[in-house]
Amino acid sequence: MFFLFILFFSTLISISSNSWFGCWMGLEINLISFIPLISNSNNIMATEASLKYFLTQSIASMNFLFMILLKMLLLKSSFYLNNFISIMINSTLLMKMGSAPFHFWFPNIIEGLSWFNAFILMTWQKISPMILLSYYFNKNFIILIMIFNSIIGALGGLNQTSLRKMMAFSSINNLGWMLAAIMISEKMWMLYFIMYSFLVKIMCLMFYKFNLFFINQMFIMNMNPMMKIFLMINLLSLGGLPPFIGFFPKWMIINFLLMNKFFMVAFIFIMMSLILLFFYLRIVFSSIMFNYLKLKWLKILSKNNMSMYFMNLFNFISIAGILLSTFFFY
Secondary structure: OHHHHHHHHHHHHHHHOOOHHHHHHHHHHHHHHHHHHHOOOOOHHHHHHHHHHHHHHHHHHHHHHHHHHHHHHOOOOOHHHHHHHHHHHHHHHHHHOOOOOOOOHHHHHHOOOOHHHHHHHHOHHHHHHHHHHHHOOOHHHHHHHHHHHHHHHHHHOOOOOEHHHHHHHHHHHHHHHHHHHHHHOHHHHHHHHHHHHHHHHHHHHHHHHOOOOEHHHHHHOOOOHHHHHHHHHHHHHHHOOOOOOOHHHHHHHHHHHHHOOOHHHHHHHHHHHHHHHHHHHHHHHHHHHOOOOOOOOOOOOOOOOHHHHHHHHHHHHHHHHHHHHHHOOO
16 A cells, blocks of 8 residues: 555656656656565566566666756757757656567566556556656657557567466557657547556456466356456457447547648558457457366356456446447547
8 A cells, every 4th residue: 555655646746846857756766666566575477577677667767867967968969969868868768668669678577467566567657757758759759669669569469378468568559559649639648548547457357357367268267258248348449449438549549640641650550450459359259269167267256246346337337438439529
């Protein structure tokens, strides 16, 4: 509880600070409060993940601090040097949120986390670097990174068997969309981020409840058929398939991209979403098509369970959102 509280506040410190040094301090407190949450002395994977996370984030922080000091020293610098410094500051922030091409730590670390920690890493930990990026970004560089994110997020998830790694690559893909959103406006980014967090929350809650970590566990799951349908709808929604709620913010971003004549970027985004939908469908097909008689590895679910109630509520909101997204633009 204590560390979650600090985690929450450090992000607020970071995004409400009026100096780069304050932003850096917020990021550091954030890192220090997240490490105890993920490390677990009984689990080697979690310990390894916390160490890797600490190393990558501290490298990014050091570079960030170095670059903001350089920026202060060289206030009257040339155009090229300014460009270089802005690209470097952007790179450190991108590394902090696990964006491609600095994404190599992200799937590795998520593999060692529990579903709750994975949820925090995929959503909350992206807030402060994103907001800081919106203060000072190099437009052409970010457009390149957006395309990178989209492609790597889609292709990286294709040969994964681990659900956590799949969610990590889908997160990298969604980061491309989020960068597009933050270049449009902060409100657009907030809408996209809230929708994305909502869907990731449902997915992590369901995977946690049914104790799922790998695709092959899906073959052996005898869930309630309704749960399987919910799983399918939410995954398709996360991929951004039209009538579902997850399509709605993506639609708005595509709209803005087309209005601003970024036709190639929009084309790449849409094509990569198809690959993303392909590997989501692979998860869903494996859970729907097969039906085992023997049950294995199932946390016994009681009907009056509070988290089941929440899961059903979230699923209901997600499905009711279909109506919203259909009527909204007309």
